Amino acid sequence: MDVFCVAGEGGSVEVQQRADVPHADLVIACTSTDECNMLSCLIARRLGARHTIARVRNPIYYKQIDFLKKDLHLSMVVNPELIVAGDITRLLLFPDASKVETFVKGRVELVEFPIHCGKLEGLSLSELYARFQVQVLVCAVESGETVLIPDGDYILKAGDKLHIAASHQNMEQFFKKIALRKEKIKNAMICGGGRVAYYLASQLCNLGMNVKIIERNRERCEELCELLPKATIINGDATEHDLLIEEGIEKTDAFIALTGMDEENIIMSLFASKQSVSKVIVKINEDRRAMMIDELGLDSIVSAKTATADAILGYVRARRNSQCSANVETMYQLLDGRVEALEFIIKSENAYTGVPLKDLNLKVNNIIACIARGRKIIIPNGDDSIQVGDSVVIITMTKQIRDLDDILVKR
Incomplete structure (x- = not known):
């Protein structure tokens, strides 16, 4: 890794000056001590760092986090344990899934679940949508070693892992129709x-x-x-x-x-x-064990490190594209980082606003999974369009997407 290391205590002014913190765009404090993290961020801001992120895990501190953020000028606070707890709660509310990510403040869900032998096997995605008549979109598939963003001709096979986007209500309805809905967790x-x-x-x-x-x-x-x-x-x-x-x-x-x-x-x-x-969830501390656990047949794995990295990376990406026509609001890495799911908020008119999606020339391996407009959640078809103020969820295999027009072929 191309990293410049400075040995010393993060809460030291002298050490931070040696690390050129006064000219830093972002300082992240993630030691095992909350007090050290908050002090390091306070010093960094006083020295001139533009943004600071502190890891704060103690429930006592976290209960007063709004006060601490304001007083210590923290840009963001990350609580890995709270993030993981939220991930697990969503899995228990949706026990059919092996992973659940949320967008648009929880109104849109991106659910991963594996296909076993049953009524889905052998169907094309077009047939699946026509048969079950629910507003959902299969936006990524892992089939063996292959990961792809499928079109309507893709044939579902046993062992495939699907990532499906929908509103919570439509997701529940879909799983009920395909007879995969487990009993509610009590x-x-x-x-x-x-x-x-x-x-x-x-x-x-x-x-x-x-x-x-x-x-x-x-x-x-x-x-x-x-x-x-x-x-x-x-x-x-x-x-x-x-x-x-x-x-x-x-x-x-x-x-x-x-x-x-x-x-x-x-x-x-x-x-x-x-x-x-019915539902077994295992927390791992070393991400390298995730693949081994997957081979053992344990369907739901959570990791504090991965959840924390996603939260910080989402913030960084949002700051990087703050001058673009659309802001990154939420970001998740899927399927070992081979696919990204990003939520953009459309800030201004652009070449893609007001244009039917069927007339937009998307690059390969990109899909617009969902549009949130006011209270409406839209799984879009070719006649829908993107408007200013919309929240737009895209699924992409293209790295380092900064703006929504990065997924369009330039004319």
Whole structure:
């Protein structure tokens, strides 16, 4: 990597000056200490850095984050554990999916799910849309080692992983029609009582789910009992087979492995799968293990590192194109970074606004997946057009898209 390294303490003025922070466009503080991150960002802004991003994980600090952002002049605050908890909550609300990303402030979902043998196998995408009559769009497919943005002639095969864009209501209707809609999650068992577990349990309890947390540290159990009065807290080792059976793993709807050890999470999740738990989610700390876990048949994997990187990268891309005709609002990397999903907000008139999509000459491997206009969510056809003020979601295999017109063939 072409990186210039400076050894020293990030909270030191002298070290930051050596690193040329006064002329930096962006400073990111992501040490393991919240206080150091916030202090480093404060110093960076005082020295002249234009934008700062701090990783803040402590729930106490995060509850007053608006105050801290204003007082410390932070451009962005990233809480990896809260991001992962939100990802898991969306998966539990949509248990058919192996991944769920959201756009347009949660109104549009991009869902990944694998095709097993069934009524979808052998259909072309055109036949799929005609048969089920729901406003959805299959916008990316992973088939074996191949990743592509398909057209209507693509034939679905067993083992394909589809990425589908739709509003939440249409997505639910689609899965109901193809008979893949699992039962609603009512009971969730969480193994590990760290920060992700706290944020996740808070969200699930607020949604009315029954939550049980198994944590081996007694002091942490006592803390969780105070913080989460609606949850059941069990002091014990979740890697013990007998304890999981005793606590009713075979009756739970969802099992989420959130310890700090990848190996423990994988073993527990495999055991939960053998007990026919409807939804199993495993958190990994080392992204290199993701492919191995995928081979083991565990369908939903979450990673704090990946979620944090996506959040920061989305902010950076938004700042880079702030002078363009469309701003990047949200960005996700899909399928090991081979595909990107970006949400643009159209700020001004351009060559592509007001033009029917069928008359726009898109580059290969790009697709306009969704247009949000006011309260309307549009899965577009060739007669639709993009207007100023729209939120537009595109799926692309082109790298470093900065503006919406980057996906158009220049005339």
